[in-house]
Amino acid sequence: MLIAQISDPHLRPSGVLYQETADSNGDLIRAIDQLNRLAPQPDLVVLTGDVVDHGSPAEYAVARDILSRLKAPLLVIPGNHDERGAFRHAFQDHAYLPSEGPLHYVVTVGERRVIALDVTIPGEHHGLFDAAAEAWLEAALAAQPDWPTIIMMHQPPIMTGVPYLDEYRCLGADRLAACIARVPAVERLLCGHVHRLMQMRFGGTLLMTAPSTTTAIALQIDPAAEPASFIEPPGFLLHDWRDAHSLLTHYLPIGTFPGPFPFA
Template sequence: MLIAQISDPHLRPGGALYQETVDSNADLVRAIDQLNRFSPQPDLVVLTGDVVDNGSPEEYAVARDLLRDLKAPLLVIPGNHDERDAFRAAFHDHAYLPPDGPLHYVVEFGERRVIALDVTIPAEHHGFFDDAAEAWLQAALMAEPDRPTIIMMHQPPITTGVPYLDDYRCLGATRLAACIAKAPGVERVLCGHVHRLMQMRFGGTLLCTAPSTTTAIALRIDPAAEPASFIETPGFLLHDWRNAKGLLTHYLPIGTFPGPYDFA
């Protein structure tokens, strides 16, 4: 099973730019085109939040129009820039989404499963793994604790050393890690939000964050650093789950580059 992870496209109404600087809609079109040309095709694409920038119906209409061109099946979860009710209405035909409350869900793929954990808080940038989320996740994991599993969420529950990102992390990390550690089948925790590739051990498994399909948040680890972003080469992750021994994660930049050349 091949799973592509895209994140944080921050789509805007037609003709509008993300942060009045970047055509994030065109960036997603390029990402989708690259995914559609990839061989072999991904079996699944997961989009780990911040589908749109302001949570407006106009932005979600753009999202549905662009994502319609994606060949592979799609799983989505909201981020802090999404508006939960508008998100639910926009993806009403995605039967895995619950009809009310946080957008937690479980989707099974043969012996494997993907668990989506919605830790967003309306009108806030940080996430929170609260009592209700803990009860839901523990029940989902303990139903089959050894089953090969990916958990997808938006805000990572880790400190990155980037001061303006750590203010917006998912709180409740200690009990989230303890919950995950009880389920040895968890292969990855997949997050978005930070617009960069990061990896860290968490809850007895590996947590990784995906880059954005648009801008990259600056890697500034000075405690006094001011928030900043760059227009770097965007990218996505490809999680190769074809080997029974585990899951292998690749980073792929989005774009057209010189090559291929006949050497390796």
């Protein structure tokens, strides 16, 4: 089973640049074109939040148009730049999304499952795994405790060492780590938000963040560092779920590069 993870496209109304700098709409189109050329095709694409930048209906109209180009099925969760009501309306035909409350859900594929955890707080940039989210996740995990599982969420619950990212992390990390640690079948915790590839152990599993399909947030670990971004080669992740408990992750830069050459 192949699962492609894209994240943080920050789509804008047609003709408008992200942060008046980057063509985030065109960047996502190029990412989808590359995904559609993969052979074999992904069985599933997950989008880990910040689908749009300001949460406006015009942005979500662009999002639906661009995402409709995907050949593979799509799962989406909101990020801090999404507006939950407008997000729910825009993706109302995605039957897995709940009709009210946080946009938590479970999708099963055979005897494997993807659990989506909505830790966003309306009007805030940080996330929160609170007691209500804990109760929901515990019940979801307990339904099939032995099924290999991926959990996806937007804000990662870790300190990255980048000061302007850590301010907007998901709070409640100890609560979440303890919840996940009780279920060894959780194979990955997939996040977005930080516009970079990062990974570390968390709750007895591996936490990974995906790069953005548009700009990269600068990796600055000086405590006095000011927020900054670069237009670096964007990318996405490809998770190769080979068997129940063997999940290999690849990073793929988005773009056209010299090659292929007849050597390896």
